[in-house]
Amino acid sequence: xxxxxxxxxxxxxxxxxxxxxxxxxxxxxxxxxxxxxxxxxxxxxxxxxxxxxxxxxxxxxxxxxxxxxxxxxxxxxxxxxxxxxxxxxxxxxxxxxxxxxxxxxxxxxxxxxxx
Amino acid sequence: xxxxxxxxxxxxxxxxxxxxxxxxxxxxxxxxxxxxxxxxxxxxxxxxxxxxxxxxxxxxxxxxxxxxxxxxxxxxxxxxxxxxxxxxxxxxxxxxxxxxxxxxxxxxxxx
Numbered sequence: 001x002x003x004x005x006x007x008x009x010x011x012x013x014x015x016x017x018x019x020x021x022x023x024x025x026x027x028x029x030x031x032x033x034x035x036x037x038x039x040x041x042x043x044x045x046x047x048x049x050x051x052x053x054x055x056x057x058x059x060x061x062x063x064x065x066x067x068x069x070x071x072x073x074x075x076x077x078x079x080x081x082x083x084x085x086x087x088x089x090x091x092x093x094x095x096x097x098x099x100x101x102x103x104x105x106x107x108x109x110x111x112x113x114x115x
Numbered sequence: 116x117x118x119x120x121x122x123x124x125x126x127x128x129x130x131x132x133x134x135x136x137x138x139x140x141x142x143x144x145x146x147x148x149x150x151x152x153x154x155x156x157x158x159x160x161x162x163x164x165x166x167x168x169x170x171x172x173x174x175x176x177x178x179x180x181x182x183x184x185x186x187x188x189x190x191x192x193x194x195x196x197x198x199x200x201x202x203x204x205x206x207x208x209x210x211x212x213x214x215x216x217x218x219x220x221x222x223x224x225x226x
Binding site (some may be wrong): 045102105107 | 147160161164208213214218
């Protein structure tokens with residue numbers, strides 16, 4: 001079984017709809033991250049959480065919110081989806097030490113299309 | 116947020132060619148540099164993590180070096196194969212830094 005899972009894997013929604021992307025991990029990591037990937041722009045950090053009570057904005061948090069329901073779960077919400085949020089979204093986890101413990105482990109990605 | 120730059124943006128080589136690309140970063144307050152391999156339709160997967168100036172890591176035909184004083188890391192692929200085709204990402208982490216990824220180098224190896 002995959003260590004980091006994301007649901008749904010694909011989603012088509014309409015402008016203005018609220019949607020939630022979910023991420024679960026079995027690695028026992030404290031740190032979790034949400035990224036979006038757009039062609040030519042690499043991975044951009046949306047939000048990150050270093051433990052259950054810690055939530056931080058990343059580079060591009062406008063239009064998104066997150067919830068860290070438990071150590072193993074980190075959800076990303078689009079309150080009112082817009083077409084330029086069409087992208088591939090990745091969840092990732094890492095340990096809280098240094099060096100090798102900061103290696104990130106990625107989920108399979110959620111492909112989102114906002115019409 | 117740190118400025119992590121990768122070059123070239125894309126690279127086409129022939130099977131059997133050796134190649135290398137660069138990750139540049141601010142040299143001050145360095146903690147750790149990571150290389151990831153990202154195949155099309157898959158998720159990024161870790162290749163190496165390096166923390167010390169002069170570190171060299173190797174996995175099969177792929178190796179990496181780190182120069183923290185001048186702020187760069189090289190990734191080398193010896194005898195490229197079509198299965199090496201992927202985007203290679205570098206990332207800085209550690210301390211108070213938000214983990215920061217470069218935009219990647221897209222490698223295409225032609226048979």
